[in-house]
Amino acid sequence: MEKIAVAIVDDQNIFRQMLSRSIALSGEFAVTGTYENGVEFIKSLTEGHPAPHIATIDIDMPEMNGMELNAKIQADYPHIKTIILSQHTEERIIANMIHAGAAAYLDKGCKQEELFLAIKTVYQTGYYMNADTLRSLTRKFTHTDFEPQLPEALSSREVEVLKMICEEYTNVEIAERMHISAKTVDFHRANLLKKTNSRNVVGLIKYALKNKFTSL
Numbered sequence: 001m002e003k004i005a006v007a008i009v010d011d012q013n014i015f016r017q018m019l020s021r022s023i024a025l026s027g028e029f030a031v032t033g034t035y036e037n038g039v040e041f042i043k044s045l046t047e048g049h050p051a052p053h054i055a056t057i058d059i060d061m062p063e064m065n066g067m068e069l070n071a072k073i074q075a076d077y078p079h080i081k082t083i084i085l086s087q088h089t090e091e092r093i094i095a096n097m098i099h100a101g102a103a104a105y106l107d108k109g110c111k112q113e114e115l116f117l118a119i120k121t122v123y124q125t126g127y128y129m130n131a132d133t134l135r136s137l138t139r140k141f142t143h144t145d146f147e148p149q150l151p152e153a154l155s156s157r158e159v160e161v162l163k164m165i166c167e168e169y170t171n172v173e174i175a176e177r178m179h180i181s182a183k184t185v186d187f188h189r190a191n192l193l194k195k196t197n198s199r200n201v202v203g204l205i206k207y208a209l210k211n212k213f214t215s216l
Helices: 013-025 038-046 066-076 091-099 112-125 131-141 156-166 171-178 182-196 201-210
Strands: 004-009 029-035 054-057 081-086 104-107
Touching: 004 013, 004 038, 004 112, 013 029, 013 112, 029 038, 038 066, 054 066, 054 112, 066 081, 066 091, 081 112, 091 104, 091 131, 091 201, 104 112, 104 131, 131 201, 156 171, 156 182, 156 201, 171 182, 182 201
Parallel strands: 004 029, 004 054, 054 081, 081 104
Antiparallel strands: none
8 A cells, every 4th residue: 555655844853853753653654855944845856856745844944934835836736735734823824824725734732643644634635624724714714804605506415515525524435425426526526616616625615614514
């Protein structure tokens, strides 16, 4: 079975080394490289170093910080999913990073089990949302400055799929629960993206929050 390839980008040497060792010893993941900042990581990719499935990224780094690195990855390497691992827990920052395309946002003080769960979930579904992230998104996208979008005639099946996407079920799990094929789930997901004008799953979650299809 293929191991999930993970790169670590963090300017704190001890933290980076300990995280790398912890991830490597899990047996489920392979660390493709560790980097002090975004410039080093991007350089490794341009030089032909194997791209990871997932990159864990700190925000406060010299030369190229986590926000800049995330934007660079979203633009040039969208196949790499980013997990922000930061000591910043302000809701505004969390919501903005998710809005900018990060697949997950975790506090650096999180438990190892949650980090591993986030890595596996992002690999399987493309995103991971814990209670803090959902709370941040809810407050940002249900703010009085935001008018809910009028749902564009979502079918009952599409609403059901949307709710399960928000609960982090994979396509296979959704198919099993709804007694339909995974291909049909793909069809519903594609329709949801089109009808809600969303680029990805995070967009669907924001749409669901705005229109109260889901809540904390």
